[in-house]
């Protein structure tokens with residue numbers, strides 16, 4: 351097992367950041383940590399990389415993380431402020447110089463989409479370009495295990511896809527990647543398995559597909575109507591139930607063949623609508639249900655669809 355944590359606990363004064371977390375990540379796996387702000391993701395990354403000392407057992411490449419060979423490990427911390435008065439190329443050169451062996455700087459810059467900005471000072475890069483440069487510093491030693499704490503925050507959609515492609519090719523070549531993210535699409539597309547942390551505990555773990563089928567609930571239809579109250583009343587009187595959501599009108603448990611019934615109920619009541627969007631639940635729904643953040647829900651996923 352490349353990364354292993356068993357009953358890991360870490361408190362800062364009276365704040366419990368990790369409250370008995372266990373996980374195991376195999377070589378070649380891309381593992382995503384998701385969870386609300388303050389859930390403990392960064393603390394777990396720090397525990398796994400030896401930058402904080404937790405209680406419990408932690409292993410990285412079969413050793414105490416503090417003793418792991420730095421040549422084999424890449425880390426992009428969430429808060430990372432490299433020297434500003436270096437160009438992107440100088441920055442990657444600098445970090446490469448910290449290792450016995452480093453990849454070619456220009457190749458790394460090309461990988462993160464910064465070939466054209468190689469001579470730009472870090473301070474003059476855009477926010478997303480800065481984050482790309484930071485990702486580059488974590489790749490320069492061609493690590494076997496890569497920890498990326500919110501790698502794509504601030505990066506534009508194309509850049510985000512570039513980073514996903516990069517992570518995928520590293521994993522295909524055998525690298526193990528642990529990534530934290532607030533982007534559910536990222537977790538769903540990129541990760542073989544996802545762990546959802548909340549309040550320092552692992553609330554759920556599995557492949558995105560399994561988590562969605564276990565916790566995501568039934569397919570649903572989002573109704574876009576100018577008069578939401580009228581649409582809601584029409585559907586309610588036709589016996590439809592709703593997914594709790596203050597911002598949108600979402601009809602719960604609608605099989606594909608039943609979408610016509612939603613349209614008919616609206617038409618019968620004379621309610622005009624701009625759109626009916628049928629969709630399967632995705633990881634975002636799982637996240638909202640399990641982390642207890644769904645607007646108007648109490649946090650118990652089993653209760654959500656019966657409300």
Ligand SMILES: Nc1ncnc2c1ncn2[C@@H]1O[C@H](COP(=O)(O)OP(=O)(O)OP(=O)(O)O)[C@@H](O)[C@H]1O
Pocket residue numbers: 362365366367385386387388389390391392393394428
């Ligand atoms: N150095 C520290 N000193 C005191 N408290 C800390 C420290 N680091 C983290 N904490 C606290 O531990 C808890 C977990 O924080 P952590 O940064 O691990 O969460 P996170 O899931 O990474 O959050 P985010 O999504 O906002 O990055 C929070 O309550 C945080 O305030």
